[in-house]
Each structure stands twice: as structure tokens, then as C-alpha cells.
Amino acid sequence: NAGVMQNPRHLVRRRGQEARLRCSPMKGHSHVYWYRQLPEEGLKFMVYLQKENIIDESGMPKERFSAEFPKEGPSILRIQQVVRGDSAAYFCASSPPVGVGDEAFFGQGTRLTVV
């Protein structure tokens, strides 16, 4: 089991471009979480997805950000028309179906830099 895989590890985009961040969960995990870590700040929850469903997107900015977790393939976090303030580390985590004390396994993150 290769663990949670995120790609790319580093992504540079010019203002106004689109950023697509990919996350492949661990085998057997059907739950995916996306977190953002702004410089000098802690991790902030963005969105929680199960296959083909968004369960909780209370941490997602209302505009320009979207996430999906299709039946086949990785979860995608999409940021349209990026701005400098979107520069951050974006972490994905996956877990098995909900249970007490379940551990979330993290990817190594994607560092997005908007220039």
C-alpha cells in the first residue's frame, strides 16, 4: 500500500490560471479530506468527500474552489483564477469508513505558489 499520494508536490501558477491538485487515497479508503495550510498558520479543514459525494464543504471558499471524488480516479481539488492569497500547502488525507478512533493518513502535500 503506497499510502496517500498527492501530485504534483509543487505547483507554480500565474495569477488567473487554474490549479488542479490530485489526491489518490490509500487502498480501501473511501473518505477523503482536504486541508489548507497558509504560511505561518495551522491546518484548516476545507472539504470532506466520499466517492461521488461531497459530505461537508463548510471550509471551502465560496468562489473559485471546487472538489470532487469520482467513482474512478483520484480526488481533485480545483482552484480557478488563482490569486496570490491561494499560495499555501494543500494536504489530502484519507480514512476508512467512520469509526471511533479512526486514523486519517496524510499525503505529503502540494505546495502551490501563485506568482
Place this chain on the structure above:
Amino acid sequence: AQRVTQPEKLLSVFKGAPVELKCNYSYSGSPELFWYVQYSRQRLQLLLRHISRESIKGFTADLNKGETSFHLKKPFAQEEDSAMYYCALSTHAGNNRKLIWGLGTSLAVNP
């Protein structure tokens, strides 16, 4: 409001000294608490969880519901313990579950 507070951004100790990383939480339900660690250039990984009541790498953490705390302790710090430590609270609402994170404490263990 659900909140996790780690009051110390940076903690610096000498090798062999005791270390305590503080974590306080605010949550109206029954809390599940975790400590995650991120070593340099590595991914976040689970260090320990309160329901396991285990000791990992010499670290322990006890949930104190009266003080709403889950402090991480180790009696004798080692240089390889230098890392970023995050306290996290798991919240449940039906089948929904998410982690609320503290801002993290950077632990530096000096030789």
C-alpha cells in the same frame, strides 16, 4: 464552538530534559483527540490517540476532561524528537467526521 488551542508556537529544550506540549480543546460532545507529528520533509503522521492510552516513542498524553486538555509529555527528550506537533480533535455528526487542528508547536531538542 469547536476549537483546539496550542499556546506555544515554539518549544526549545535540551536533550534529556522533560518536555510537555500543551493542547486545550473546546467541544460540547465526547471528544476524540489525537497528536500528529511532522518531521522535517516528511508527511504528517499519527503519533497517538487518546482512546488507545498508549505510549509511542516515549510520548504519552492523557485526556483531562475537567481541564479540557490533552497535553503531550515525554520525560527525556531526544534530538530526533525535533519536529512539528499538532493536536487534533475529531468531531462526529452522524456519518460526518472531520478533524479540528491546533496551530502546531515546533519542538526543538538541542544537544
